Amino acid sequence: MAAAVYFSEKFREDTIIRLFEKAMADTAGRIGKGDRVAVKLHFGEEGNTRFVSPANLRPLLSCLAKHNADHFLTDANALYRGRRHNAADHLEIARKHGFCALGVPVLIADGEKGEEEALHGGPHRSATEKLA
Secondary structure: OOOOOOOOOOOOHHHHHHHHHHHHHHOOOOOOOOOEEEEEOOOOOOOOOOOOOHHHHHHHHHHHHHOOOEEEEEEOOOOOOOOOOOHHHHHHHHHHOOHHHOOOOEEEOOOOOOOOOEOOOOOOOOOOOEOO
């Protein structure tokens, strides 16, 4: 089954809301009350401005709140050395770039040093298998 992609050349609040509601309608409203929803994005690098502005996330976060989702922002540590190589520095970058001021939790997906990822379930992996 091919994944649906929702695209617009206009990046405005009303467009973001319309696309989110279209996706909800197309998926029979699969996000429900209390569902954990990860909003995966890139928090940016030190001194970098090439990331989605936190202000542009507000419409999406508002839509998730209306659907009573238990949502949070997440990113994964970088494999290369830098400020995103560990969770503490990575969270500081997220804070400096304004993501921690959006009123939702900010979580680094793979632990303090990027070594704590675990695969959970799936047809080809056990729930306890670790990546190394």
